[in-house]
Amino acid sequence: xxxxxxxxxxxxxxxxxxxxxxxxxxxxxxxxxxxxxxxxxxxxxxxxxxxxxxxxxxxxxxxxxxxxxxxxxxxxxxxxxxxxxxxxxxxxxxxxxxxxxxxxxxxxxxxxxxxxxxxxxxxxxxxxxxxxxxxxxxxxxxxxxxxxxxxxxxxxxxxxxxxxxxxxxxxxxxxxxxxxxxxxxxxxxxxxxxxxxxxxxxxxxxxxxxxxxxxxxxxxxxxxxxxxxxxxxxxxxxxxxxxxxxxxxxxxxxxxxxxxxxxxxxxxxxxxxxxxxxxxxxxxxxxxxxxxxxxxxxxxxxxxxxxxxxxxxxxxxxxxxxxxxxxxxxxxxxxxxxxxxxxxxxxxxxxxxxxxxxxxxxxxxxxxxxxxxxxxxxxxxxxxxxxxxxxxxxxxxxxxxxxx
Numbered sequence: 001x002x003x004x005x006x007x008x009x010x011x012x013x014x015x016x017x018x019x020x021x022x023x024x025x026x027x028x029x030x031x032x033x034x035x036x037x038x039x040x041x042x043x044x045x046x047x048x049x050x051x052x053x054x055x056x057x058x059x060x061x062x063x064x065x066x067x068x069x070x071x072x073x074x075x076x077x078x079x080x081x082x083x084x085x086x087x088x089x090x091x092x093x094x095x096x097x098x099x100x101x102x103x104x105x106x107x108x109x110x111x112x113x114x115x116x117x118x119x120x121x122x123x124x125x126x127x128x129x130x131x132x133x134x135x136x137x138x139x140x141x142x143x144x145x146x147x148x149x150x151x152x153x154x155x156x157x158x159x160x161x162x163x164x165x166x167x168x169x170x171x172x173x174x175x176x177x178x179x180x181x182x183x184x185x186x187x188x189x190x191x192x193x194x195x196x197x198x199x200x201x202x203x204x205x206x207x208x209x210x211x212x213x214x215x216x217x218x219x220x221x222x223x224x225x226x227x228x229x230x231x232x233x234x235x236x237x238x239x240x241x242x243x244x245x246x247x248x249x250x251x252x253x254x255x256x257x258x259x260x261x262x263x264x265x266x267x268x269x270x271x272x273x274x275x276x277x278x279x280x281x282x283x284x285x286x287x288x289x290x291x292x293x294x295x296x297x298x299x300x301x302x303x304x305x306x307x308x309x310x311x312x313x314x315x316x317x318x319x320x321x322x323x324x325x326x327x328x329x330x331x332x333x334x335x336x337x338x339x340x341x342x343x344x345x346x347x348x349x350x351x352x353x354x355x356x357x358x359x360x361x362x363x364x365x366x367x368x369x370x371x372x373x374x375x376x377x378x379x380x381x382x383x384x385x386x387x388x389x390x391x392x393x394x395x396x397x398x399x400x401x402x403x404x
Contacts, residue, residue, distance in 0.1 A: 003155070003156075004037065004041075005147070005151055005154060005155045005177075006041060007034065007037070007038055007041065007151065009148070009151070009315060009316065009317075010038055010142060010144060011038070011041060011042065011045070013142055013317065014038075014042065014142055015045075017116075017140060018042065018045075018046065018090075018116060019116055020116060021110070021113050021114070021115060021116050021117075022110070022113075022138070023138065023139060023140045024106060024110055024117045024118075024119060024135060024138060024139040024140075025116075025117065025118045025119070025139070025140060025142065026119055026120070026121070026139050026140065026141045026142065027039065027118070027119070027120040027141075027142050027144050028120070028121065028141055028142070028143060028144065028260075029143055029144035029145060029260055029285075030145075030146065030194075030198075030259075030260040030261065030285045030286065031122065031194055031197060031198055031201075031202075031260075032146075032176050032177070032178060032194050033144050033145055033146045033176065033177075033260075033285075033286075034144060034146070034147075034177045035094075035120040035144050036060065036094050036120065037177065038144060039058070039092050039094060039118060039120065042092075042118065043056055043058060043090075043092065046090060051090065054086075055086065055088065055089040055090060056089070056090050056092070057079075057082050057083055057086075057089060057090065057091045057092065057115075058092040058094075059078070059079075059082070059092065059093050059094065060093075060094035060095060061093065061094065061095045061096060061098040061099060062094070062095045062098065066078070066098075069098065069099050070098060070099060070100060071099060071100050071101055072099060072100065072101035072102055072104060072105050074099065075099035075102050075105050076105045079091075079105065079109065083109075083115070086114065086115070087114050088114065088115075089114065089115045089116075090115060090116050090118070091109065091115045091116070091117045091118070092118045092119075093106070093117075093118075093119045093120075094119075094120050095120060095121065095122060096119045096120065096121050097121040097122050103133075103134035103135060104134065106119065106135075107134060107135060107138065110138060122201060122202060143314070145175075145285065145311060145314065145315045146174060146175035146176045146177065146285065146286045147175035147176070147177055148175065148311065148312055148315045148396070149166075149167065149170050149175070149308065149312065149392075149396045149397075150312075150396055150397055151175070152166075152170055152175050152180075153166065153396075153397065155177075155180065157179075157180030158170055159184075163392045163393070163397075164376075164392070167391070167392060167396075168299065170287065170308070171287050171299060171301075171304045171305075171308060172287070172288070172291050172299055173187045173188075173191075173287075173288045173291060174187075174191060174286040174287040174288025174289065174291070175286060175287070175288070176190075176191060176194065176286055176288060178190070179191065179288060187288060187291070188288070188291050188292045188295050189292075191286070191288040191289060191291070191292035192292040192293070195217075195261070195289065195292060195293075198259050198261065199213070199214075202259050203255055203259055206255055207252070207255065209244075209248075212237075212242060212244055212248070212252070213252050213255070215237055215240065215242055216233060216237075216249060216252045216253065216256070217252075217256060217261070217293075218293050218294075219233055219236055219237070220233075220253065220256065220262060220282050221261070221262065221284060221289050221290055221293055222290060222293060222294055222297065223282075223303065224282065224283050224284045224287075224290065224303045224304065224306070224307040225281060225282070225283060225302075225303040225306045225307060226281065226282055226303075227279045227280075227281050228253060228264060228279050228280050228281065228282050229279050230246040230249045230250050230253070231246060233249050233253075234246055234249055237249075253282075260285050261284070261285055261289065262282045262283065262284060262285060263282070263283050263285060263310070263314070264280040264281070264282055265280055265281045265282075265283065265310070265320060265321055265322045265332075266280050266321055266322070267279075267280070267321065267322045267323075267324040267329075268321040268322065268323050268324065268333045269324045270323045270324060270325055270330065270333070270365065280322075281322050283306075283307045283310045283311070284307055285311075287304060287307060287308065287311075290304075301347050301376075302346075302347055305345055305346075305347060305374075305376070305391065306331060306345045308391075308396070309331070309332065309343060309345050309374055309391075309395070310332065312395065312396055313332060313334045313343070316336075316402065317336055318334040318335060318336045318403075319334070319335045319336070320332050320333070320334050320335075321333045321335075323342065323361075325361060325364060328360075328361050329361065330342050330343070330344065330361050330362065330365075331343055331344050331345045332345070334403075336403050337403065339369070339403045340367075340369040340370075340403075341369055341370040341371070341372065341401075341403055342362055342365065342369060342370070342371045342372065343371075343372050343373075343374060344358045344359075344361065344362060344372070344373045344374070345373075345374045345375070346358050346373065346374075346375050347375060347376055348375055348376060348377055349373065349375050349377050349381045349388065350377060355381060355383070358373050359373065359383055359384070359386055362386050363384065363386070370387070370401070370403070371385070371386045371387070372386065372387050372388070372389050372395075372401065373386060373387075373388050373389070374388075374389045374390075374391050374394075374395055375388070375389075375390070375391065376390070376391050376392075377390065378390065387401070389401060
């Protein structure tokens with residue numbers, strides 16, 4: 001029997017919309033992040049609530065028996081057969097992008113108001129922009145991430161004698177749910193296969209030069225937290241003997257973001273004038289990507305700690321940006337429900353110079369919003385109203401710091 005983790009972080013966000021027939025619920029995210037499993041968990045909750053089995057229609061278009069559902073006509077016929085004469089039912093369609101032109105079919109079912117609709121789609125579909133074109137104002141999207149450290153901890157899939165060793169495991173091999181079924185020496189191969197699947201299924205039609213694309217992918221994914229400058233990437237590639245244009249690099253970076261392999265954080269100008277030259281910073285969707293692309297590379301704690309904080313904030317539903325100051329920056333500005341919190345991330349605060357640097361940026365902000373410095377230190381370094389959070393116990397495994 002396959003072990004499952006109830007992903008309450010996401011279910012709690014989707015649950016208020018279970019019976020909403022006006023809004024289509026769309027689950028999006030990196031391939032193999034667990035979207036289908038969450039659909040199954042929603043179905044389980046509906047069943048436990050007393051919804052009859054015949055009133056729950058679940059279709060996964062990637063499974064056997066549905067391979068011929070490749071267009072809107074075939075989808076409409078299938079749904080007609082499965083949903084005929086039903087009222088007050090729940091419709092789940094997984095990997096819906098396989099049926100080209102499905103949007104009008106799904107919209108017709110939504111407009112009839114007889115069912116609550118849930119769909120997932122691969123990133124190739126989401127990148128097309130057709131979702132927003134056809135269903136503007138008629139859907140609500142939920143971003144699904146691989147296991148957070150807390151989820152992996154609860155799942156029991158992390159190896160190590162203590163929490164720090166478990167953190168090393170997570171930062172090295174990531175949180176894709178199925179990776180916990182493999183031995184460590186096989187995880188890199190698994191994650192690499194997912195990257196290959198994304199390139200083949202989602203990106204191949206949009207990439208003219210696959211070798212160049214993979215070079216851009218490698219550069220960005222081996223340097224999480226890097227500031228994205230097309231000029232610097234072009235310079236790096238030129239040093240590797242690869243010639244290309246900044247326009248092409250920009251296109252490929254955009255594809256990486258839309259394929260959910262990376263996230264680009266836009267700057268939030270906290271002090272000083274907004275700059276047209278300001279660049280975004282990039283973070284990995286799953287930390288195992290770095291290990292898959294460079295198995296022999298040593299763990300870079302500075303960048304990976306920053307990445308893990310970004311993923312934790314995002315998975316908990318925060319809108320995250322980089323805080324730009326006139327001099328320096330705040331690592332993360334996190335917003336939820338109209339309230340803000342500021343975060344600095346560093347490996348250690350033991351050295352005086354480090355403490356002065358990390359706290360100075362936060363102290364320069366003249367507002368009453370919560371301000372935090374996160375590190376791996378076991379000792380407490382609270383200072384002048386700024387809270388110090390120990391990464392694992394106070395931040396990753398705790399809810400106490402969250403905006404209320």
